[in-house]
Amino acid sequence: MSRNAKITAVGKYLPEKRLNNIDLENLVETSDSWIVERTGILERRIVSNGQTNSDMAAAAARRILEERQMGADEIDLIIVATVTPDMFFPSTACVLQEKIGATRAWGFDLLGACSGFLYALASGAQFISTGTYQKVLIVGSDVMSSIINFRDRATCVLFGDGAGAVLLEPTEKDEEGIFDFLLKSDGRGGKFLYMPAGGSLNPASHETIDRNMHYVHQDGRQVFKLAIKGMVEVSREILERHGYTGADLALYVPHQANLRIIQASVEKLNLRPDQVMVNIQKYANTTAGTIPICLAEAREENRLKKGDLVLLTSFGAGLTWGSILLRWEL
Numbered sequence: 560m561s562r563n564a565k566i567t568a569v570g571k572y573l574p575e576k577r578l579n580n581i582d583l584e585n586l587v588e589t590s591d592s593w594i595v596e597r598t599g600i601l602e603r604r605i606v607s608n609g610q611t612n613s614d615m616a617a618a619a620a621r622r623i624l625e626e627r628q629m630g631a632d633e634i635d636l637i638i639v640a641t642v643t644p645d646m647f648f649p650s651t652a653c654v655l656q657e658k659i660g661a662t663r664a665w666g667f668d669l670l671g672a673c674s675g676f677l678y679a680l681a682s683g684a685q686f687i688s689t690g691t692y693q694k695v696l697i698v699g700s701d702v703m704s705s706i707i708n709f710r711d712r713a714t715c716v717l718f719g720d721g722a723g724a725v726l727l728e729p730t731e732k733d734e735e736g737i738f739d740f741l742l743k744s745d746g747r748g749g750k751f752l753y754m755p756a757g758g759s760l761n762p763a764s765h766e767t768i769d770r771n772m773h774y775v776h777q778d779g780r781q782v783f784k785l786a787i788k789g790m791v792e793v794s795r796e797i798l799e800r801h802g803y804t805g806a807d808l809a810l811y812v813p814h815q816a817n818l819r820i821i822q823a824s825v826e827k828l829n830l831r832p833d834q835v836m837v838n839i840q841k842y843a844n845t846t847a848g849t850i851p852i853c854l855a856e857a858r859e860e861n862r863l864k865k866g867d868l869v870l871l872t873s874f875g876a877g878l879t880w881g882s883i884l885l886r887w888e889l
């Protein structure tokens with residue numbers, strides 16, 4: 560009999576180094592008040608020299624191994640969602656496998672930008688529900704500081720570095736676990752948020768470097784509008800198809816890109832503030848990291864208990880967006 564996947568452990572890692580809005584005032588023409596009013600961000604974490612994406616991912620994964628009291632060799636599959644792998648290849652999943660000693664696992668990286676973690680969670684859940692695997696490690700990890708232009712005020716204030724991870728295992732009898740997902744892509748919106756160079760279209764050259772093409776470029780206003788619309792639509796649809804409303808949710812975990820996007824979606828979904836996970840003020844937008852970091856923090860704060868209905872929703876480059884609906888079974 561096929562079973563759903565459930566989350567049986569969560570872990571997060573945030574680099575120690577903090578970069579606050581006053582620090583950014585010294586780099587670009589911006590102000591603490593502009594950043595706080597327009598984004599809700601107070602500070603973000605940044606990797607130290609030499610600290611890599613796979614280091615952060617390994618730290619988050621080790622918390623999971625500790626919490627679940629299991630060996631890394633029990634993991635069957637590793638999926639790392641990221642837009643900032645250590646290198647193009649080998650995959651960060653392979654580097655991570657070696658770092659934590661997950662000798663039995665195979666793995667791959669998945670590029671879904673800010674929706675990467677939800678894409679990876681839905682993908683990993685399939686291997687559990689088919690009965691193929693017992694333990695799948697899903698990581699969302701990004702070193703956004705490696706692709707941000709710290710001379711561009713429109714983007715450098717928005718992002719931070721961080722990693723989160725969850726372990727997926729089969730549900731027990733009568734448990735629901737991850738019971739639905741609704742994932743979307745629309746390549747027509749790719750031009751609103753992208754990194755033009757470094758791939759095969761524009762391989763690295765002196766010219767691509769001189770033209771700042773290895774950095775994130777964003778049309779913030781367009782993405783802002785589409786993010787609210789997209790997040791509200793998928794959240795409503797996935798709730799409605801199970802006969803739920805916002806009132807049934809114990810926790811709504813939205814991607815953390817802008818506090819105003821979160822607040823607008825919360826208002827349209829008629830949610831109370833206590834139903835919503837927000838930590839953007841501390842970490843900014845960690846891309847694939849935001850949702851698993853939120854889950855780990857919600858658990859630390861005792862905001863999740865067994866049987867809770869939880870909605871995860873994201874929006875990001877691609878364009879990509881989506882929702883996952885689950886019963887917390889931990």
Ligand code: UT7
Nearest residue numbers: 589590593597673712713716779780782783786816817875
């Ligand atoms: O996770 C991936 C998805 N990404 C997102 O969801 C991000 C979506 N977009 C946003 O969060 C917002 O659009 C931003 C925070 C990026 C910008 O906020 P906004 O309210 O849309 O501002 P704006 O782009 O309309 O800019 C307003 C003004 C402009 O000046 P003028 O043209 O009105 O004179 C900008 O040049 O604010 C200026 N500005 C800044 N001023 C001070 C832009 N960035 C800054 C800054 N400090 N850092």
